Amino acid sequence: MENSCELCIYRSYLFDNLNKKEFANLTLTKTELDFKKGEIICREGEKILHFLYLKQGLLKIYKTVGNRREQIVGITKPKDFIGLLSSFSEKEHLYSISALEDSSICIIEMESIKRIVRENGDFALDLLGKMSKLNSQILGSRLTINLKNLRGRTAYIILMFKDIYHSLKFEIPVSRKEIGELIEMRTENVIRILSELRKDKIIKIEGKSFEIIDLHRLEQIAEFG
Amino acid sequence: MENSCELCIYRSYLFDNLNKKEFANLTLTKTELDFKKGEIICREGEKILHFLYLKQGLLKIYKTVGNRREQIVGITKPKDFIGLLSSFSEKEHLYSISALEDSSICIIEMESIKRIVRENGDFALDLLGKMSKLNSQILGSRLTINLKNLRGRTAYIILMFKDIYHSLKFEIPVSRKEIGELIEMRTENVIRILSELRKDKIIKIEGKSFEIIDLHRLEQIAEFG
DNA sequence: CGCGGCTTTGATGTTCATCAAGTAAAGTGG
């Protein structure tokens, strides 16, 4: 695992606007942490002390509601800021975050980031844009999901994984139960509809191995379901 | 209508971090516009050219989906930035906005705001925070609504109007149909459940006049419904 | 080996959307 920020493949994505000195100062306070699949990165209600950045892996952002039900708010892909949803406005995390796959996370003191925002206008503007984008995406996906019926939601989530893995064939990193939490369905219905899609020869599934056979029809279902 | 930014009651809320010169430059490009109830401020897909700020009134942010159904994303109260959800990341408005009440909106060139973000770090940081807050609120309310049954949603929206008007008695600015769009219910069910709540002596309603009789029970319903 | 969690299928029940139909209110044009 390459641990130098200088050489990080994402350096230019987020920190392109920083000069040498700013960048050096930033890396001083930076830590990189690895989390195993299933581990919890932070819990709803904990103090926000760090700015979190997903270098590698996949995370879920979720909320525990009432009696041990979980509602997944979104999935974080590499290059996403984690918890950015609220880092600049809240004192405590609004959502919990855990690793769906083994993941590497870069951790920077919140104060360091704030200092750079104050000192470097281009960085500030860029960060505003990225944050705005992430929020739009998450809100948009929630609105979209709620308009669809169960078949449409299921197709939507399969297509989402296709986009994450850039392939028609992939291993999903989540259980059927977690799929349900992501798209607001009961586990039983997730399974039922996956079976239907299999019988209709739209997908192949075996455990967590998924393969999309008829992409066009799947997209139709996601669109009009 | 007082048109000077110097004297605006909200000046300190948003522009407290600006020095005299910055503030003067900003006000040069500023316009204030009045919209009548029902008028459309912007449409989904239009170019974002301005930074919009709600001075007075009430707006709805919504999306037209498929065959002339509307989905309301949120309600904007005075002091909220409008369309801030996406101003810094998108070229076009993601949502349409219209006036629920007669409203005054301050319009500032997007470029002016961006310049200040670049030049004034404290302003940038403050804006990041406010934007983050607004996004959290909107996302939170969507998540909350989707967990509730129809009774719970109806109670929730009544309580929201209570908070907007700071009173147990108010005139709602929306039709039954619009309430439905706000909380993802059919118009008929909105009416049915409002009638139930009336029969249960929890609220009094007559047309658009609402009065909360039993606040405690209403809160219970909103919480556990 | 047995326990608990995940997966699967079928049967049953509830909630809510849809359909239908009628009244009231509000805008429109002659």
Add this chain to the structure above:
DNA sequence: CCACTTTACTTGATGAACATCAAAGCCGCG
């Protein structure tokens, strides 16, 4: 200002979509 049209509001009846319940097989793990 009144007939006319349209839009909002209201209630009841029906059906579809989805949640819940139940039961059984499977797998990993202590």
